[in-house]
Amino acid sequence: MVEVEKGLYRVTFSLPLGIDHVHCYFVRSSKGGFILVDTGLGSRDPEKRWRPVLDRLDGPVEAIVVTHMHPDHVGGAGDVAELTGAPVFQGRIDHAQCALAWGERNPQLFAEYWASHGMPRETIEGIATESGRLVDAVHWVEHPDRLLEAGDEVDGWRVDVLPGHADGHIVLEREGVVLAGDTILTGITPAIGLYPNSRPDPLGDYLESLRWYEERAPRVAYTGHRDPVADPAARAAEIAVHHAHRLDRTEAALDGTPLSAYEVSLELFDDDLSTTLRRFATAEALAHLERLVLEGRAARVGTSYTRAGDTIGA
Numbered sequence: 001m002v003e004v005e006k007g008l009y010r011v012t013f014s015l016p017l018g019i020d021h022v023h024c025y026f027v028r029s030s031k032g033g034f035i036l037v038d039t040g041l042g043s044r045d046p047e048k049r050w051r052p053v054l055d056r057l058d059g060p061v062e063a064i065v066v067t068h069m070h071p072d073h074v075g076g077a078g079d080v081a082e083l084t085g086a087p088v089f090q091g092r093i094d095h096a097q098c099a100l101a102w103g104e105r106n107p108q109l110f111a112e113y114w115a116s117h118g119m120p121r122e123t124i125e126g127i128a129t130e131s132g133r134l135v136d137a138v139h140w141v142e143h144p145d146r147l148l149e150a151g152d153e154v155d156g157w158r159v160d161v162l163p164g165h166a167d168g169h170i171v172l173e174r175e176g177v178v179l180a181g182d183t184i185l186t187g188i189t190p191a192i193g194l195y196p197n198s199r200p201d202p203l204g205d206y207l208e209s210l211r212w213y214e215e216r217a218p219r220v221a222y223t224g225h226r227d228p229v230a231d232p233a234a235r236a237a238e239i240a241v242h243h244a245h246r247l248d249r250t251e252a253a254l255d256g257t258p259l260s261a262y263e264v265s266l267e268l269f270d271d272d273l274s275t276t277l278r279r280f281a282t283a284e285a286l287a288h289l290e291r292l293v294l295e296g297r298a299a300r301v302g303t304s305y306t307r308a309g310d311t312i313g314a
């Protein structure tokens with residue numbers, strides 16, 4: 001456990017995913033205990049994972065806050081809640097998305113979605129196998145004690161909703177410090193993808209979220225992965241430029257023939273990606289294609305995409 005700021009402690013767990021680690025944070029509360037922000041993946045042996053961590057705290061865990069419903073953030077929420085008896089707080093929108101993804105779980109919907117966007121059958125089967133494995137590590141909480149919305153407060157931390165990486169992603173902000181989840185990252189850019197059941201323009205949402213960082217210009221953002229972001233406004237501006245370039249490349253990849261999002265993803269990303277990364281790449285291509293459609297730079301033909309103007313008069 002590392003004290004990254006006075007009263008803010010970071011714990012890092014290894015991950016067997018595309019990224020090899022995730023950070024969780026213990027924040028000293030006004031009552032002398034701790035608020036845990038994010039929980040890593042669910043564990044088969046929660047006692048073994050969490051007891052050494054909890055034993056190092058000189059006060060109780062008073063609340064558990066989940067920033068977003070991805071497995072590496074919400075996955076351990078049920079485990080720690082059970083071990084500590086602490087209430088769980090989650091964003092209202094995020095919890096609804098979490099219930100759809102991990103409660104109702106509809107692999108068929110996803111299989112049809114990927115197929116409609118041109119993904120080959122072997123890749124779709126690989127994704128289904130992986131997500132079936134992942135669901136066992138998502139110990140989400142069906143009835144959180146509090147559903148948070150923008151403007152709420154948790155022990156002096158202001159809640160905001162910054163969609164893009166996840167529809168209902170929340171952050172906590174206090175005195176220039178942001179507990180940011182995956183809304184902004186150092187060295188890598190948060191994955192922005194379009195999935196079934198999600199808001200229609202995640203990239204547009206995300207560009208707004210980046211503007212939040214540029215306007216607020218917090219001193220530092222503590223993130224779910226990698227090093228903290230030391231100048232979040234500058235990093236947000238960099239990430240916005242990255243997406244502007246990717247939008248240009250996505251537009252350039254389109255030609256007179258309608259292309260599926262999968263085909264476009266082959267142009268944008270390496271073609272030897274793992275199944276998981278190909279899923280991200282296709283969802284990311286979709287987010288950029290839909291943004292281009294909204295900007296009048298691309299057009300939809302069925303579930304495929306073409307240059308804007310190519311369909312005029314057709």
Ligand SMILES: [Zn+2]
Pocket residue numbers: 022070072073182224225
């Ligand atoms: Zn993450």
